[in-house]
Amino acid sequence: MNEIGRLDSESRKQFDISLAEIFKLLDKDKIRSAEKKLIEISKTPNYFIREYIGKKLVTYENVDKMVQIAEKMLTHRIYGVRATALFFLYYINIENPDKVLELLELTFDSVPWEVESVINGMWKRYPDIMKEYMATWIESENSQKRSLSFHGMENIAHSDPIYIMDFIARAIDDDTMEVQKKITHILTQVARANPIIVYPYVREWLAEADETRTKTIWVSMKKLANIVVQRNRRDSKEEFVILTEQTVEDWRSDENENVSQMGDRLARIIWR
Numbered sequence: 001m002n003e004i005g006r007l008d009s010e011s012r013k014q015f016d017i018s019l020a021e022i023f024k025l026l027d028k029d030k031i032r033s034a035e036k037k038l039i040e041i042s043k044t045p046n047y048f049i050r051e052y053i054g055k056k057l058v059t060y061e062n063v064d065k066m067v068q069i070a071e072k073m074l075t076h077r078i079y080g081v082r083a084t085a086l087f088f089l090y091y092i093n094i095e096n097p098d099k100v101l102e103l104l105e106l107t108f109d110s111v112p113w114e115v116e117s118v119i120n121g122m123w124k125r126y127p128d129i130m131k132e133y134m135a136t137w138i139e140s141e142n143s144q145k146r147s148l149s150f151h152g153m154e155n156i157a158h159s160d161p162i163y164i165m166d167f168i169a170r171a172i173d174d175d176t177m178e179v180q181k182k183i184t185h186i187l188t189q190v191a192r193a194n195p196i197i198v199y200p201y202v203r204e205w206l207a208e209a210d211e212t213r214t215k216t217i218w219v220s221m222k223k224l225a226n227i228v229v230q231r232n233r234r235d236s237k238e239e240f241v242i243l244t245e246q247t248v249e250d251w252r253s254d255e256n257e258n259v260s261q262m263g264d265r266l267a268r269i270i271w272r
Contacts (some may be wrong), residue, residue, distance in 0.1 A: 004047045010024035010148040015049070017040065019056050026065050031231035032163055035069045039076065054087020063092065068245075073264050074107065081105070089119050097126045101133055109144055124174045129164055136168065143176040150182035154189040161194040166202045172205055173213055178217050191210065192227065195243040203247075207256045214258065220263065225269040245270060 007015075018041050025034035042053060060066050066088065073085035093099040100122060108115050123130050131154075137149035150171075153164055168183055186232050191198040206217055224244055231241045248270060251263025 004033070005046070007052055011049075012052065015052060019053070023060050026060065026062060031065065031069070035072070035121075038069060038074065039081050039083075041075070041079075042081045044045050044080045045078075047083075048085045050114070051060050051087050051117070057084075057088040057197070058091045067092065074110075079111065083111045086111050086118070087116045090121075091171050094121075094125070097122065097129050101129075108148055109142075112144070112148070115148065116151045119148060120155070123152035123155040125175075127159070128268075131156075131160075135167070138170055143174075144215060146171065146174060146176065147178040147182050150179075150186050153186050157190040157193040161197045163191050164190045165198060169201070169205070173217065175208070175212055180212075183216055184220040184223070188223045190243075191220070191224055194239055195240050199243065199247045203251065203254070203259055206258045206262055211260050214262070218262065218265070221266055222269065225266045228270050229272075 018037070020027075022034045022037050024033075038053075038057075042050065043094065044050060048147075057066055057070070070085040070088045073081050074089070076082050076085075086103065089103055090100060093103065102117065104115055104118060117220055119130075134149040137145045140149075153167070157164065164186060166185060171179060171183060174180065174183070188201075189196070191202075202217060202221070205213060209217065225248070228244050230242050231238065247267045248263050251259050252267055254260045254263060
């Protein structure tokens with residue numbers, strides 16, 4: 001079986017056979033045998049296998065038996081086993097956001113890749129709940145939690161950019177590398193979607209920026225400037241391109257030194 005990459009139809013058939021055997025063991029109340037077999041097929045570095053197995057486990061009729069096994073698997077020493085259990089518990093509770101959020105609290109540091117996937121799905125299904133809940137994570141003393149609080153937020157880049165910008169403002173000076181990376185990613189995404197809203201926020205942050213904040217903003221704005229260059233090569237004059245060019249030009253003559261320096265640096269990219 002491939003260690004990476006998506007599953008082909010033949011691979012899925014093989015897993016379906018293994019899962020059918022597990023379900024038969026459960027039907028006969030051979031819980032330990034079923035658990036052992038499930039753990040064996042979950043010991044995989046392949047994300048797509050873990051997700052597939054987790055989803056298929058939901059089809060077993062006796063939910064309580066499967067939940068009992070999955071809850072034990074969440075604390076297993078092997079990552080793939082924990083991750084498979086998380087996927088099952090997520091999909092079995094997908095209509096119960098409170099339960100899923102409880103699950104995230106338990107697993108955010110033990111299966112971070114899969115937690116990111118779950119968070120992204122939650123933003124798509126329950127944006128209002130996630131807005132409220134992630135506001136508590138950004139205040140956490142745990143840097144991994146603060147970093148994860150940004151994940152999936154691009155799903156509301158078009159619908160609620162002001163929420164995102166106010167959210168970023170709460171963490172713009174976070175000196176943790178992972179948090180800074182998340183900020184630059186989401187800032188880039190929301191700026192592409194709503195530049196007219198984003199750039200005034202960025203100008204305000206720049207005006208009083210220290211070295212760390214300036215670096216965080218520079219990484220995002222440099223990406224955006226390079227996107228403008230690429231779009232211009234295709235003779236594109238969409239709103240994002242026009243507003244970014246105008247903003248850079250305005251910043252070059254801004255009375256604030258931080259802002260004008262950023263404008264000059266960006267201009268050298270766009271009009272080189």
